Amino acid sequence: MKKITVLSQLALCASLSFIGFAAQAQDLKGSAQAANAKVWLCVGCHSIPDYRADYPLVYRVPMLGGQSAAYIASALAAYKKGERKHPTMRAVAGSLSDQDMADLGEYYAVQTASSPNNPLK
Structure with a gap:
């Protein structure tokens, strides 16, 4: 018993x-406006059309504008947990809080593929 x-x-x-x-x-709740101060982590790679990173393998870096907020946040969380393996993304995601990830998700959700990194006014 x-x-x-x-x-x-x-x-x-x-x-x-x-x-x-x-x-x-x-x-x-993510805030696209709050992400303006955080997006600098992303633009170095994700704002360059047809950019390819060559470490650890040649990897086509996607443009993030227009992706859903939930997808961006969940992808960042997966990098942080080690479920996704790219070392640079894992390091970047490891420095983010859950709120940061939600904010970045909202930021990219309101962008478009042709203007993925313009700071919001």
Whole structure:
């Protein structure tokens, strides 16, 4: 009987922590305006049409303008966690908070492919 109670309590704790995490993620709102002070991390590579990085392999650097905010934020989070492997992007993403990632996502979502890095007024 005691074993079932412990397992039930563990399951309840796990459920509550997941709910708390989901609620926190939903509360995080990005600001394109706030990203103006952060976008300098990105423009060195992502603002150059047809740019290719050559470390560790030749890699075509994508233009980010017009991508969805959620995609940008989730890609940055994946680099930060090591789920995506490019070393430069991992280092950049490692310096970002969740709020920074949400802000950068919103910033690029309002851009277009032809003007991906113009600071917002």
